[in-house]
Amino acid sequence: MSEEVIYAHLKFPESRKTENIQELDRFEIKAPPVSSHVWRQIALTLTFLCLLLLIGLGPLGSIFYTTLKRETERLNTLQNVKEELQGNISLLLMTNLNKSENIRNLSITVQNLATKLCRELNRKEPGHKCKPCPNHWLWYKNNCYLFSETRQTWQDSATSCSSQNASLLQIKEKSTLEFVKSQKLYYYWLGLSPRQDDKNSGENIISSARLKRYMNDINKMFCGYIYATNIFYVPCTERHLLACEKKANPVKAESVLMSEDPDREM
Missing domain, CATH: 3.10.100.10 (Mannose-Binding Protein A, subunit A)
Structure with a gap:
């Protein structure tokens, strides 16, 4: 009788420890999951932020497009003005070249006429002041x-x-x-x-x-x-x-x- 009591007394703590471990395991396994309500709020918040971004990008895109269009038109206008100025400058250069050539030809003609006239004057009046040579030459x-x-x-x-x-x-x-x-x-x-x-x-x-x-x-x-x-x-x-x-x-x-x-x- 006494041997049975001793055996039961010795076995009880170990059994008790095992039961505690099993209870802890059951407690961890059966812990309640995170509520789906929190995830729903996070998803709604992210969706709302995306919508705000999309709504904000609309006006920004419109402003960018308008600005790009205006600057492109201004650039085209400047390019047209540049080409027109270049054309005008080329025309002026050609006009000046033609005028210079006409002036040069006119100058040569005047010089030839002056030389012929001076020869005639010098023939009639030796030593005339128009003569291009020094005195006594x-x-x-x-x-x-x-x-x-x-x-x-x-x-x-x-x-x-x-x-x-x-x-x-x-x-x-x-x-x-x-x-x-x-x-x-x-x-x-x-x-x-x-x-x-x-x-x-x-x-x-x-x-x-x-x-x-x-x-x-x-x-x-x-x-x-x-x-x-x-x-x-x-x-x-x-x-x-x-x-x-x-x-x-x-x-x-x-x-x-x-x-x-x-x-x-x-």
Whole structure:
């Protein structure tokens, strides 16, 4: 009897512990779930927020579309204005080019007329103020010529011409040759290349179209001079007459049109 009591006493705590665990398990399993009412409120809130966003996006989209349309129209207008301005500028440039060309042609025509008129005036009145050459210089074609009676060496003659922005006479064209022949020049230095000898003296004058070259020892060279229609070579240290040439200045139209001397007192 006593053994049964002891066994039952020993078994009871363990059994009691097991029952407690089982009760706890049943309690956890049978815990009530979260109420569906809370989830419904959350869903409604999110839906409401989405609707508000959609409602707000409508006016924003309308404003964006209106702004985009207005700016596009403004950009198109500016583009049209730009193209119109470019067209106007191109037209103005073409007009100015045409006007410039007309002015240039007119200027050339006036210059040619003034030159012809000045030649006629100078023919009737030698030394007329319209002449584009300095005093004592002869005007022929587009050049001015000076024939001096001063005798100098070839190098001194070249220096004298250079000091007047001119050079020794050179005959490069047949028209110039005819002019030189008409002047009947004798013993005038020419702007020919000095030589080391005086061979071929008496050669035809047309060969004097060669350009002048300065030599290091000019005193030992031979230089050419004109005698009527021929060229002769003599030592460059000899003294002969001076013949210079240079380009004529353009004829001033006002000097042709003015009949009175502008320096004369009124």
